[in-house]
Amino acid sequence: MKAPKFSYVRADSVEHALELLDKHGDDARILAGGQSLMPTLNMRLSQPEILIDINRLNELKGISLDGDTVVIGALTRHVEVLNSDIVSAHLPLVTEAMPYVAHVAIRNRGTIGGSIALSDPAAEMPACALALGATLVVQNSGGKREIPAEQFFHGLYETARAENELLVEIRFPSQKKDNVSVFMELSRRHGDYAIAGICAYGKVTGETIDDMRLVYFASEDRPVIGEHAIAALNGHAWSEETKDAVSAALENDLDPMANLNGSAAMKLHLQKVLTGRAMDTAVSRAGGTL
Amino acid sequence: MSEEMITVNMTVNGEAVSKTIPVRTHLVDFIRTELGFTGSHLGCEHGVCGACSVRVDGDVVRGCLLLAAQADGCEVLTIEGITDTGEISDLQEKFVERNALQCGYCTPGMLMTAAELLAQKTEMSRDDIREYMSGNYCRCTGYHAIVDAIESINNERLGG
Numbered sequence: 001m002k003a004p005k006f007s008y009v010r011a012d013s014v015e016h017a018l019e020l021l022d023k024h025g026d027d028a029r030i031l032a033g034g035q036s037l038m039p040t041l042n043m044r045l046s047q048p049e050i051l052i053d054i055n056r057l058n059e060l061k062g063i064s065l066d067g068d069t070v071v072i073g074a075l076t077r078h079v080e081v082l083n084s085d086i087v088s089a090h091l092p093l094v095t096e097a098m099p100y101v102a103h104v105a106i107r108n109r110g111t112i113g114g115s116i117a118l119s120d121p122a123a124e125m126p127a128c129a130l131a132l133g134a135t136l137v138v139q140n141s142g143g144k145r146e147i148p149a150e151q152f153f154h155g156l157y158e159t160a161r162a163e164n165e166l167l168v169e170i171r172f173p174s175q176k177k178d179n180v181s182v183f184m185e186l187s188r189r190h191g192d193y194a195i196a197g198i199c200a201y202g203k204v205t206g207e208t209i210d211d212m213r214l215v216y217f218a219s220e221d222r223p224v225i226g227e228h229a230i231a232a233l234n235g236h237a238w239s240e241e242t243k244d245a246v247s248a249a250l251e252n253d254l255d256p257m258a259n260l261n262g263s264a265a266m267k268l269h270l271q272k273v274l275t276g277r278a279m280d281t282a283v284s285r286a287g288g289t290l
Numbered sequence: 291m292s293e294e295m296i297t298v299n300m301t302v303n304g305e306a307v308s309k310t311i312p313v314r315t316h317l318v319d320f321i322r323t324e325l326g327f328t329g330s331h332l333g334c335e336h337g338v339c340g341a342c343s344v345r346v347d348g349d350v351v352r353g354c355l356l357l358a359a360q361a362d363g364c365e366v367l368t369i370e371g372i373t374d375t376g377e378i379s380d381l382q383e384k385f386v387e388r389n390a391l392q393c394g395y396c397t398p399g400m401l402m403t404a405a406e407l408l409a410q411k412t413e414m415s416r417d418d419i420r421e422y423m424s425g426n427y428c429r430c431t432g433y434h435a436i437v438d439a440i441e442s443i444n445n446e447r448l449g450g
Binding site: 001002003004005006007008010031034035038039041042043049051053055079099102103104105106108109189190191 | 291292293294296312313314316319335336337340343349350351352354355356357359360362403406407420421422424425426
């Protein structure tokens with residue numbers, strides 16, 4: 001189908017974009033990579049009055065290291081994150097996740113900020129941001145504020161970003177030297193929306209899980225920290241008994257949404273399977289034996 | 291709401307073009323209807339099938355997910371342009387030889403994505419190729435012959 005009528009403005013500065021957001025509020029949509037927005041327009045699932053194209057705002061692009069923080073401009077394209085030496089050295093979780101973000105042609109246009117700001121429940125980058133404890137920097141015409149990832153994702157396509165704010169930067173703490181990370185997801189076709197997915201990030205000594213964070217995505221309305229599963233995991237040796245305990249605890253963390261890809265029960269099962277595989281891999285990456 | 295128009299200037303297949311079009315026109319509609327290059331196809335028009343793949347400033351993109359207005363000032367290359375430059379003439383011949391197309395609807399998009407794969411100049415297993423091409427649907431061939439064609443040209447080029 002064809003997109004409905006709208007107005008189009010190419011922002012020539014962040015200030016310009018923020019002025020337009022102040023003026024139009026929820027009637028405006030930010031056009032970043034457009035890889036999720038354009039399909040909704042073409043299918044007439046959304047009908048904004050105005051698109052604010054931020055693609056020429058070079059100040060929102062780029063990846064740099066600021067002490068122990070990897071700073072990624074919101075408009076940085078997925079392909080640039082995938083190929084970044086800074087990211088692969090300091091955020092191996094993100095590098096491992098990136099090939100799962102759609103397909104080549106979409107990674108060439110889609111942006112990390114767009115993915116996080118949209119907060120599609122099946123998206124990889126919101127889950128990585130939550131697993132790594134990233135900080136989201138949003139800006140309105142009055143200034144910037146920082147939002148911890150733990151407080152950013154509110155629900156299905158809902159975030160802490162106000163309608164007059166632009167996500168400008170994502171600040172990831174570098175992976176700690178003794179930590180390991182694992183990213184896994186299941187989908188029907190490589191690159192399609194995940195049915196179930198997990199990010200594991202933390203410390204393993206030998207076979208003992210010292211301090212692991214588990215973040216689940218795709219099955220829920222937003223990325224979710226598996227608090228009960230983590231409580232059943234940390235401080236224990238990774239074993240069949242621990243796996244069973246974590247699986248049982250996970251039922252208190254997740255409330256999967258059924259859809260065409262599967263029932264709630266199937267998704268819960270898949271998240272348990274992924275938890276087992278992710279922890280096997282985490283232990284192996286930490287140098288332990290199974 | 292009235293139809294908002296915009297004048298766009300870009301280079302398509304080596305030729306500078308300037309047209310005034312509705313802002314909501316996506317790039318492939320622009321290329322097909324305004325410029326008459328009908329090699330880029332529209333399948334799903336929401337970014338899933340890959341039939342509309344074109345190259346913008348050196349990168350393969352979904353032509354249905356980019357407004358023509360966004361490509362203002364850009365270099366756009368379609369299957370017609372990339373055929374003229376001869377960049378993938380070996381791959382095109384191999385597609386015919388290996389019977390890597392039947393109805394041909396997906397083929398321009400397949401070739402545009404495969405062109406970017408070949409430009410990486412890296413060794414790729416069949417699994418790597420399948421993963422790279424996973425964003426392009428083909429409903430006829432079952433993909434095997436497409437992977438055959440791409441694999442043999444990638445190997446030939448790396449060997450040569």
